[in-house]
Amino acid sequence: MSEALERAVKEIPPKSADLSAWYTAACLKGELVSYSPVRGCVVLRPYGFGLWENLQRELDARFKATGHENAYFPLLIPESLLVKEAEHVEGFAPEVAWVTQGGSEELTERLAIRPTSEAIVGTMYAQWVESYRDLPILINQWANVVRWEKATRPFLRTMEFLWQEGHTAHASAAQAREETLKILDVYRDFAENVAALPVYFGKKSAGERFPGAAETFSIEALMPDGKALQSGTSHDLGQNFARAYDIKFVDADRTIKYAYTTSWGVSWRMLGGLIMAHGDDRGLRIPPKMAPIEAVLIPIVRSNDRRAVEACTSLSARLSDAGFRVRVDARDEQPGWKYSEWDVRGVPVRIEIGPRDVEAQTVVMARRDRDKGEPGQRESIALDDVPTALRETLADIQRSLYAQAKAFLEAHTYVTTGRDEFFDLCRTRAGMVDIAWCERAECEANVKAATAATTRVVRPLAEIGLACVACGEPAKARAYFAQSY
RNA sequence: CGGGGCGUGGCUCAGCUUGGUAGAGCGCUUCGUUCGGGACGAAGAGGUCGCACGUUCAAAUCGUGUCGCCCCGACCA
Numbered sequence: 001m002s003e004a005l006e007r008a009v010k011e012i013p014p015k016s017a018d019l020s021a022w023y024t025a026a027c028l029k030g031e032l033v034s035y036s037p038v039r040g041c042v043v044l045r046p047y048g049f050g051l052w053e054n055l056q057r058e059l060d061a062r063f064k065a066t067g068h069e070n071a072y073f074p075l076l077i078p079e080s081l082l083v084k085e086a087e088h089v090e091g092f093a094p095e096v097a098w099v100t101q102g103g104s105e106e107l108t109e110r111l112a113i114r115p116t117s118e119a120i121v122g123t124m125y126a127q128w129v130e131s132y133r134d135l136p137i138l139i140n141q142w143a144n145v146v147r148w149e150k151a152t153r154p155f156l157r158t159m160e161f162l163w164q165e166g167h168t169a170h171a172s173a174a175q176a177r178e179e180t181l182k183i184l185d186v187y188r189d190f191a192e193n194v195a196a197l198p199v200y201f202g203k204k205s206a207g208e209r210f211p212g213a214a215e216t217f218s219i220e221a222l223m224p225d226g227k228a229l230q231s232g233t234s235h236d237l238g239q240n241f242a243r244a245y246d247i248k249f250v251d252a253d254r255t256i257k258y259a260y261t262t263s264w265g266v267s268w269r270m271l272g273g274l275i276m277a278h279g280d281d282r283g284l285r286i287p288p289k290m291a292p293i294e295a296v297l298i299p300i301v302r303s304n305d306r307r308a309v310e311a312c313t314s315l316s317a318r319l320s321d322a323g324f325r326v327r328v329d330a331r332d333e334q335p336g337w338k339y340s341e342w343d344v345r346g347v348p349v350r351i352e353i354g355p356r357d358v359e360a361q362t363v364v365m366a367r368r369d370r371d372k373g374e375p376g377q378r379e380s381i382a383l384d385d386v387p388t389a390l391r392e393t394l395a396d397i398q399r400s401l402y403a404q405a406k407a408f409l410e411a412h413t414y415v416t417t418g419r420d421e422f423f424d425l426c427r428t429r430a431g432m433v434d435i436a437w438c439e440r441a442e443c444e445a446n447v448k449a450a451t452a453a454t455t456r457v458v459r460p461l462a463e464i465g466l467a468c469v470a471c472g473e474p475a476k477a478r479a480y481f482a483q484s485y
Numbered sequence: 486c487g488g489g490g491c492g493u494g495g496c497u498c499a500g501c502u503u504g505g506u507a508g509a510g511c512g513c514u515u516c517g518u519u520c521g522g523g524a525c526g527a528a529g530a531g532g533u534c535g536c537a538c539g540u541u542c543a544a545a546u547c548g549u550g551u552c553g554c555c556c557c558g559a560c561c562a
Contacts, residue, residue, distance in 0.1 A: 011497085020556070024555080039554090091561090092562085094561075147562090149560095150560070151559095153555095157561085208562075211562070301519095302519085303519060332520090333520085333523085334519085335522070335523095336523050336524090337522085337523040338523085339522050339523080340523050341523080352521065354520090354521050357521090452558090
């Protein structure tokens with residue numbers, strides 16, 4: 001390795017040595033985000049926003065396909081509205097930012113910058129709903145929210161973040177529960193099939209529940225350091241918010257009822273999960289379906305021969321027409337320099353065209369998911385075959401990244417019946433620890449105090465008569481325990 | 486919010502102990518030669534040392550405060 005390359009590579013510390021340092025460097029060097037002058041707030045740069053746009057496109061299509069529409073509600077929420085649901089306000093109080101002044105005037109009522117929008121949405125739904133015929137309301141909003149966080153990291157936890165929040169209202173508990181689970185499955189599908197993140201999914205314990213919810217469900221991914229990342233949540237709010245915000249309707253049986261509402265969200269935190277799960281020592285590895293640039297075309301020119309630039313430009317046009325997201329990198333830099341830079345940025349496929357290729361009507365296609373020198377990492381293919389080969393290669397990279405993450409999740413999931421082993425696994429961040437559990441808040445608190453791990457999701461118990469692995473009381477469910485982000 | 490670390494050209498850092506008015510490498514600009522895994526030559530530009538106050542004839546350097554970033558913990562959906 002040349003001296004210059006060694007130096008460049010050191011800009012990103014090895015992922016295995018220090019995941020935190022690697023993660024921050026990968027986000028910054030990959031040009032996804034920049035720190036801003038505002039504490040805890042990052043600038044999402046064009047490449048990072050491209051990732052977000054792909055998340056939006058894929059999720060939005062799934063929301064539309066399940067009958068939802070987009071709308072937009074105000075950023076500012078009057079305090080009097082926010083405080084209507086007691087548990088909700090109590091849960092969010094420590095992290096709400098307030099507007100207390102407009103221009104030079106002190107406000108008579110302070111305005112919360114939304115930490116989430118149940119309050120304002122609920123208030124509006126109360127106005128819109130009169131009859132069971134007005135239900136369900138199925139609305140999603142793409143928005144920013146602010147939560148006054150004490151410690152922040154790009155994507156994983158920022159004071160202001162982008163997300164989508166769905167808010168629905170239904171005429172029956174069954175319909176609300178069905179909606180909650182339907183969205184959970186949309187999230188699972190997106191995480192696994194688009195972000196290439198295998199997840200565990202299920203109900204949250206009472207202690208991990210969204211403030212004010214009747215039941216919370218989530219998808220949980222596993223990061224390389226053995227910590228879980230809650231990547232999407234879907235809440236069955238029961239009638240709690242309908243009561244607080246007075247969302248009532250006359251049902252078919254002519255009685256007045258409170259609606260059943262749900263809310264659900266995925267934020268740019270999912271991008272953090274994708275970055276951490278798939279990246280390697282060279283930097284990012286973006287799953288093709290999420291990649292702002294699926295393939296970068298790099299011409300190799302000679303001072304007396306610039307035909308490669310032409311070849312790249314015309315191939316790029318063909319690929320764009322065929323629906324691929326491609327870019328030509330014709331900057332005046334060494335090819336090797338460009339390879340490294342696009343490696344850092346995680347572009348799934350690189351297409352090199354040099355004078356030899358121009359003569360032979362071929363290209364060299366290199367894939368980011370394999371290491372340098374690994375079989376199939378870099379292959380020469382006929383120019384005419386590029387669209388087909390690219391489509392297949394992208395699909396294969398998508399599969400391969402998912403398979404690697406899936407193998408990691410499975411290798412770091414432990415089913416145990418031994419109390420000591422359970423505590424050790426939790427304490428050492430071994431991964432997802434699957435036990436029969438009593439579902440008692442006190443038990444979860446004890447485990448947390450001893451190991452820093454909490455339940456991630458809880459599923460029904462198949463067998464009967466089991467004891468809780470953590471405390472010995474009768475088990476009522478199976479639960480994955482892990483430390484979490 | 487507690488413990489620890491760090492803020493010096495765009496980046497990585499040296500200089501601080503023992504105050505004397507700022508350096509290196511990379512990057513950047515221009516021109517030329519190059520180009521199949523981070524090229525080379527020549528000539529240039531760029532920093533009131535995070536910010537504020539204090540001590541001093543004199544502060545990147547000493548003191549206090551403050552803002553921000555990183556790590557660990559607590560808290561957090």
